[in-house]
Amino acid sequence: MSKTCIITGASRGIGRAIAVSMSIRDDISNFVLISRTESGLEETAKQMNSEKHITYFALDLTHYEAVKDLVHEIGLEYGTIDMLINVAGYANPKSILETSIKDWDKTYQINVHSIFNITKETVKFMKITGGKILNVASTAGGSARPGWLAYASSKAAIINMSQTLSEELSEYGILVYCISPGRCATELRKVLAPDEDPNTIMQPEHVGEVVGQLLSDNGVCLDGQNIVVRKQVKKNQKKQPSKQTT
Numbered sequence: 001m002s003k004t005c006i007i008t009g010a011s012r013g014i015g016r017a018i019a020v021s022m023s024i025r026d027d028i029s030n031f032v033l034i035s036r037t038e039s040g041l042e043e044t045a046k047q048m049n050s051e052k053h054i055t056y057f058a059l060d061l062t063h064y065e066a067v068k069d070l071v072h073e074i075g076l077e078y079g080t081i082d083m084l085i086n087v088a089g090y091a092n093p094k095s096i097l098e099t100s101i102k103d104w105d106k107t108y109q110i111n112v113h114s115i116f117n118i119t120k121e122t123v124k125f126m127k128i129t130g131g132k133i134l135n136v137a138s139t140a141g142g143s144a145r146p147g148w149l150a151y152a153s154s155k156a157a158i159i160n161m162s163q164t165l166s167e168e169l170s171e172y173g174i175l176v177y178c179i180s181p182g183r184c185a186t187e188l189r190k191v192l193a194p195d196e197d198p199n200t201i202m203q204p205e206h207v208g209e210v211v212g213q214l215l216s217d218n219g220v221c222l223d224g225q226n227i228v229v230r231k232q233v234k235k236n237q238k239k240q241p242s243k244q245t246t
Helices: 013-022 039-047 063-079 101-129 149-168 185-191 204-214
Strands: 003-008 028-035 054-058 081-084 131-136 176-181 228-231
Touching: 003 013, 003 063, 003 101, 013 028, 013 039, 013 081, 013 204, 028 063, 054 204, 063 101, 081 101, 101 131, 101 149, 101 176, 131 149, 131 204, 149 176, 149 204, 149 228, 176 204, 204 228
Parallel strands: 003 028, 003 081, 028 054, 081 131, 131 176, 176 228
Antiparallel strands: none
């Protein structure tokens, strides 16, 4: 039976790298890509294995009812939803005195609420056949990050959500994974650290490879854990300023 995989935030960066990497696998036939940027999704689809059935939807994940309807349509069309990979995220790092309640809400709506919503709707199908869910958090969610309160705390919520769901959903044969990437050469990283040499830090493709391993049969003992993914800085390599995000 062919498997179906949903990937959010698939229009660029880590989301695109994961989609391209996963499309090489033999056990997944159907891919559904979701992001707000249609042109980015189109480019991701072009880079994926052309033998796969790939559909994409330009959709804001905070449009919760529209997401609910889309997941329902996907489940009915393919019969099962076997994998859900939540990558989409938002960051606007500021100190607590500079952070508005509007931006705080936006950060949580994208980084937490949207993941809760799409996961809940997906589990309605997954609980029948089992499946795998992977959430992308951040190393910022596991330690104090002054100036990154909204982002860091939202990612900490995802780490706990993943660990809790791993136990809660185990009775349905659903495995839940969580990865926390460190500094990664994404488009967002270029904005946050414009003076940093992207060649000295982790690449999105590295994260894509890790995700592929976790969601393979080899990753059966790694669910329910927060897997940190980062490139170690060499001793003779000058460390860049400490702004960090996925």
